[in-house]
Amino acid sequence: MTASPRLPKTPPASATLRHALLTNREQALTRLYHQAFPAVSRYIGRHGGSEQDAQDIFQDALVILYEQAIGGTLTLTAAPRTYLMGIGRNLWHHEQRRRARLSYEALPDDLEPLVAEAPEESTFAVLDYVERLGEKCKSMLLAFYYFQQPLTQIAATNGYRSVRSATVQKFKCLERLRDSVRRAFKAETIEL
Numbered sequence: 001m002t003a004s005p006r007l008p009k010t011p012p013a014s015a016t017l018r019h020a021l022l023t024n025r026e027q028a029l030t031r032l033y034h035q036a037f038p039a040v041s042r043y044i045g046r047h048g049g050s051e052q053d054a055q056d057i058f059q060d061a062l063v064i065l066y067e068q069a070i071g072g073t074l075t076l077t078a079a080p081r082t083y084l085m086g087i088g089r090n091l092w093h094h095e096q097r098r099r100a101r102l103s104y105e106a107l108p109d110d111l112e113p114l115v116a117e118a119p120e121e122s123t124f125a126v127l128d129y130v131e132r133l134g135e136k137c138k139s140m141l142l143a144f145y146y147f148q149q150p151l152t153q154i155a156a157t158n159g160y161r162s163v164r165s166a167t168v169q170k171f172k173c174l175e176r177l178r179d180s181v182r183r184a185f186k187a188e189t190i191e192l
Contacts, residue, residue, distance in 0.1 A: 013076040013079070013080070014069065014074045014075055014076040017069050017074070017076065017080055018069045018070065018072065018074065021066060021069050021070060022070070029062065029066070032062065032065070032080055032081070032084065033058075033062070035080070035081045036058070036061075036080070036081040036084040036085060036088075037054075037058050039081070039085050040054060040057065040058045040061065040084065040085055040088035041054035041055075041058070043085070043088065043089060043092070044057060044088070044092050047092060047096070048096070049092060049095075053092075053095070057088050057091045057092050057095065058084070058088055059151070059167075060087075060091055060167060061084050061087035061088045061091055062084065063151075063162075063163050063164050063167060064087055064164070065080065065083060065084055065087065066163075067162060067164055129177055129180045129181055129184070130142070130177060132180060133173060133176055133177060133180070136158070136169075136173075137172075137173035137176060137177070139158070140154060140158065140166075140169060140170055140173055141170070141173055141174065141177065143157070144170055151163050151166050151167055151170070154166050154170070
């Protein structure tokens with residue numbers, strides 16, 4: 001009886017993806033972007049999000065996938081495109097719940113009197129609030145939103161260990177800015 005030839009064992013998809021990210025990260029991430037972003041963007045667009053929302057969510061999903069793959073904790077049971085779509089859906093649902101909580105805050109029914117009384121330089125008022133955040137938050141928000149620097153560059157410039165850490169810090173700074181503007185808005189409406 002002759003033994004049947006053994007086929008070489010194929011590496012799991014997560015090991016293959018990890019290897020691709022380690023050997024040529026830019027090419028691997030670009031390929032993942034082209035494969036998965038259109039589907040994530042369509043999903044978010046159909047569920048009330050903008051193109052900017054889709055880009056932010058996909059970037060966060062890609063960071064999560066990347067960190068799991070490099071850290072060796074990624075176990076793919078589907079194609080990387082499908083995995084990114086699942087992460088994107090979860091992140092978008094989380095963002096929608098967060099936005100829904102914020103929209104329940106008490107705001108006046110009629111904003112016309114406030115808009116009419118607002119000084120013309122109110123367009124620059126947000127910069128005043130950014131100045132009050134502190135140097136670290138100010139530089140991060142300006143780098144990301146005004147200068148449109150990638151989070152990888154911001155993470156390196158500010159000494160964060162990972163892009164995910166920079167993403168979390170950016171989110172915290174943005175929340176501090178939103179809270180500051182809300183508090184000021186509520187104080188102005190009470191005084192009127």
